[in-house]
Amino acid sequence: MKKIILSTLAGLALSSTAMADFPNKDIQGIIQWGAGGSTDTVMRSVSPHAEEILGTDIILTNRTGGVGAIATKYVNAKKADGYTLLMGAENPQMYKVLGLADIDYSDMIPVNVLARGIPMLVAQNDAPFNTMQEMIDYIKANPGSVKVGSTGQGGLASIVMAMIESEVKLDVTTIPYNGDGPALTALQGGAIDVMPAVLGAAVQHIKAGRMKAIALVDNQPSPVLPEVGIITEALPGLDKYLPYGPFFGVFVKQGTPDEAVAKLTDAFTKAAQAEDFQTLMNNRGYGIMNLSGQPAVDFLENYRSVSSWLVHDAGFSKRSPEEFGIPRP
Template sequence: MKIRLLGAVAAIALLAGGPAGHAADYPAKDLQGIIMWGAGGATDTVARAVTPLVESALGQQIVLVNKPGGTGAISTAFVAARPSDGYTLLYGAENPQLHKVLQLSQMDYADFYPVNILAHGVAVIVANNDTPWKSVKDLVADVQKRPGEVKMGSTGPGGLPHVVGSLLKTVIDFPVTAVPFDGEGPGITALLGGHVDFMPAGLSAAAEHIKAGRVKVLAVVNDGEIAALPGVPPITADFEGFGKYLPWGPFYGVFVKRDVPDEAKAKLVAAFKQAASDPKFVDLMVGRGNIMMNIAGTEADEFLGKWQSTTAWVLHEANATKASPAEFGIPKP
């Protein structure tokens, strides 16, 4: 009886040691990577490009799983519910920083540790090739002539298309009908099939379609031309008032729960830092119009806070939020 009792106590002690007790051996098994958006979108593309390089650095495989839905709320909730052992990674974009003001979730990246903010991107406005528009000015004129009839591909509240559309509405009358999809990949597929007429999207998601001539790009959501798309005008060429929101764009990062052991965080930070410095990955990202960041920890938290402050308050002042950023302690920029 005494022997069995001692054995039970020893087993409980091992369990109580939890993740911290095994952090020195981390990673001792394969990891799981939860991708916030669907296959073919910008976040998915970035995740699948960087992961093989990270696997080499860690010496373990990262099994990638797409878990879209709720504009990123489903994937963040899933990762938050997993053990704090560093074996579940969240590959995410900017969307959770708006979840509170849009009342999609009570979580944002304050609940996660930024292993790496890999890069930030530039948005573009792309249209189906059969549409008559040659510029955003043409698009807006048609939208105003046929209110509610022009269909915009979207990824739901807080997604990049929703934010760009909301910012446009603060500058001009823009009565479009938004059609939601589970990520930019499915949205662009719908655009190719003529199910929607246009879509604001991250250049990373749209780049190959633009190069192949499968869609036409009307403008870059920037205050000047970019090297990746020579000759494509910035949105300010038609609507100068949009300039007050620029520069603005999506970003791509990798996160774990805040309370993951420091030893595991350090190993992940080192692996992703090395992977994001690899010339093959850098060439891919820059070639798709992204700007490399490769930052982690405190520096990344500062970036995340600034992005949230700027975007949440802009949307609130555009009457595009369901709650004030002030309710959640989000400071005005």
Template sequence: MGKKIWISTLAFSIALFAGCEAGGDEDAAADFPEGPVELIVPYDAGGGTDAVARALADATEEHLGESIGVVNTTGGGGAVGFTEGATAAPDGQTVTLVTVELVTLPHMGLADVSHEDFKAIGQMNFDPPAVTVPADAPYDTLEEFIDYAEENPGEIQMGNSGSGSIWHLAASAIEQETGVEFEHVPFDGAAPAVTSLLGGHIDAVPVSPAEVLPQVEGEELKTLAVMDEERAEVFPEVPTFEEEGFSGADGVGPWRGVVVPEDTPDEVASVLEEAFMAGAEEPEFQEFMEDNGLGMTITDGESFGQMMGESYDFYGELISDLGLE
């Protein structure tokens, strides 16, 4: 009898503890947020990611019921901000706007955190690389461009935003998919690479549609194809790589989304997910993205988390193949 009483008491205690723990999470969600929420941006104020963060914060505040303050925490190509976001208190009061560098930097030994240190809230953006060349280039289609590169190995100078950057990885993915060889020319960002392309100093760039949109509209440059399964909204007449018969390079490119520390209670994360998803659907945010030529990709936390895992594996293999580990 004594043994049965002890087992029953133990079972009751475990159930009571579990109930209190679950109740604690529910209480945390009920009380959340407790004051303004901080949104860490791992890059400088005034840049593209910062602008997206501020537009998203403005659109989300009314749905969250609290103000969202953007804090720029820079350094290490994003690693400093990622680390601060991952090590913040897991109470939902600190969220981080992460970019594709979260899954590339770890493979190059440039960051001690990755997507596994976070719980995904949602994705708001993806920009496929747009292979762009001078308007008077001797090729008008992706096929002609690839044929020229095959016939002239290493002759096409492909600008990027630095070794190991997303645009360098995009160009390298094209090489792997097609078997061609480029001369990779690094710049301190995509903007100077585009400027060099306009000046005739390089032959092509694989940057986001937004970064070449004014020059393409001004007929100074022409975009041959975008590396995605669907055409870019700002370039509806430009075919995709898949349409041109090259599908292996799809999915390469920068993305942005919101995350919280890994141990944040699911109930709190759900409140944030609902608010940020609603904010991303607000007309003013979508208008901001459209006006700036940025691709809208709105996915929930589960889908975003899965995508980050797939990106981590993809870039790990690519970076290893390039010897950039």
């Protein structure tokens, strides 16, 4: 009974749009990653705003596993009615070439690409280099002596290193960790020397002087760390890959009615403009994107082709991007 009243009210509120019957029940939000992770935090802080606009509850569930593939497949197996949202990170864009699953975001409709992380290289304070050029020179002079942290093949760190390797061959020792958090801890303890991480994860440690910034892997400096140089100063050839970075987005299954997609898009676009969400993203060092429609599709395509081909050229893809018709960047 309460629901009927609620949906009637929601209907009245949206009476300017004809036939406002979406949403008339709770929406399920399926989060790809575990409780407390960055994807979880982003989704749990944007959802309350979208709920207000949609006039319905979004029930969030963490369905972890398989690098996000379990949640992706779960949403894809549901009805295409807009009542099941996939709340995910960048990982599905690599599923095909890494042989993890046969679907990615190109098989879904993006509701909103909310934000993007800016990758950067950080080094431990005792490392004998301060800039990208000095780092390259040092590694060339001392092959094998620099330990670089990673988050596994296909993870952000491996892709940043593959980008650099596409311009200059470097002999480093790679040590994998389960995520950039543990790797940055290891960096402070001296177990590794260099880590490609997202700005948001490293910024507080840099400001406190516990590690040093080498370069931003982006095509423009960041207002959060204005004094840090960008990687294209040392390696101009990387410009073709940028801007690049892990992202967070909300998706629905292909075939969802246009009306539902439009309402969801509208709700999340407004939700992403909420002041506290913006503050949160800025504090964590993420760039707000708030992309929907064609611009979102373009960003996702670029991300997929850059990562897929870098991974393929570096030799750790299971299948060639060509098989899936992924164009070279």
